[in-house]
Amino acid sequence: MANLQEMFDVRGKSVIVTGGASGIGRAYAEVMAEHGARVCIFDLNSAQLDAVVAELGRNGAQVWGQAVDVADRLRMAEAFDAVAQRHGRIDVVFANAGIDAGPGFLSTTGARIPDGAIDVLDDHHWDRVIEVNLTSVYTTVKHAARHMKATGGGRIIVTSSIAGQINEAIVGTPYMPAKAGVDHFVRQMAMELGVFGILVNCISPGPFMTNIAGGRLKIPADRKAFEEQSLIGRIGDPEDIKGLALYLASPCSSYVTGSQMVIDGGSMHRIK
Numbered sequence: 636m637a638n639l640q641e642m643f644d645v646r647g648k649s650v651i652v653t654g655g656a657s658g659i660g661r662a663y664a665e666v667m668a669e670h671g672a673r674v675c676i677f678d679l680n681s682a683q684l685d686a687v688v689a690e691l692g693r694n695g696a697q698v699w700g701q702a703v704d705v706a707d708r709l710r711m712a713e714a715f716d717a718v719a720q721r722h723g724r725i726d727v728v729f730a731n732a733g734i735d736a737g738p739g740f741l742s743t744t745g746a747r748i749p750d751g752a753i754d755v756l757d758d759h760h761w762d763r764v765i766e767v768n769l770t771s772v773y774t775t776v777k778h779a780a781r782h783m784k785a786t787g788g789g790r791i792i793v794t795s796s797i798a799g800q801i802n803e804a805i806v807g808t809p810y811m812p813a814k815a816g817v818d819h820f821v822r823q824m825a826m827e828l829g830v831f832g833i834l835v836n837c838i839s840p841g842p843f844m845t846n847i848a849g850g851r852l853k854i855p856a857d858r859k860a861f862e863e864q865s866l867i868g869r870i871g872d873p874e875d876i877k878g879l880a881l882y883l884a885s886p887c888s889s890y891v892t893g894s895q896m897v898i899d900g901g902s903m904h905r906i907k
């Protein structure tokens with residue numbers, strides 16, 4: 636790689652971002668589009684999707700969207716095929732859509748939260764969190780692999796969480812095994828797909844200011860608790876994640892697979 640442009644070159648790449656109408660996924664879509672990729676966003680929230688597609692496409696960037704629930708397997712297959720049809724191939728897939736899991740069993744002040752207790756946890760809630768945060772990653776990787784094998788390779792980048800590696804009492808219980816499962820699945824997929832030229836990695840964010848949990852991190856008490864975990868005194872802004880996304884999607888990371896890349900302002904070192 637001769638120069639900076641070649642190292643980070645994603646021009647013309649065909650990219651899918653699930654959950655790209657907000658927060659971290661929107662930042663992935665934006666950085667890819669800003670650097671000349673052709674981006675398709677999948678999102679459940681079609682109003683927000685239309686707004687983000689219009690915003691990101693303003694300066695001639697190639698961005699479009701499809702209203703997709705990542706938990707709908709049939710719809711996912713169709714949506715992947717539609718991207719392959721329109722772009723001719725699929726090069727980079729961000730498996731990013733995810734939801735919060737409600738309150739943890741402790742509040743930020745250390746008080747027990749009755750609704751977060753395991754003995755009253757709603758079974759449908761458990762199922763939906765696992766379906767969106769874990770099973771949909773399986774569905775996304777499955778269709779990405781189906782298309783990438785046919786064209787000789789690609790990049791799969793999954794948004795996990797530091798919750799996959801450490802336990803947090805203030806985060807809803809189903810979120811923990813979902814993200815730990817994602818981490819293990821990513822390593823398994825890196826093992827299986829490397830021979831086909833498909834690199835599979837995880838981005839594991841700590842707290843980021845997004846709309847997850849109805850924007851919980853915008854509530855001062857919650858925000859303060861998460862800020863105090865960070866070694867640099869602040870929570871992440873979606874802008875902070877763009878560099879890592881571009882790195883994992885570009886030639887720069889051609890020897891990286893099966894990795895969990897933590898981006899958390901050092902929070903993991905402080906969480907008890």
Ligand SMILES: NC(=O)c1ccc[n+]([C@@H]2O[C@H](COP(=O)([O-])OP(=O)(O)OC[C@H]3O[C@@H](n4cnc5c(N)ncnc54)[C@H](O)[C@@H]3O)[C@@H](O)[C@H]2O)c1
Pocket residue numbers: 653654655656657658659660677678679680683703704705706731732733734767794795796797839840841842843844845846847848
């Ligand atoms: N924000 C954080 O602090 C944080 C920390 C660690 C990991 N994460 C992970 O980052 C990812 C993105 O979350 P975010 O914080 O940007 O949240 P967000 O709520 O701002 O954005 C998530 C997007 O995903 C979409 N979405 C949700 N369910 C969907 C479904 N079933 N099908 C299609 N789209 C769906 C939403 O409509 C939304 O546009 C998630 O996987 C989340 O678990 C977030």
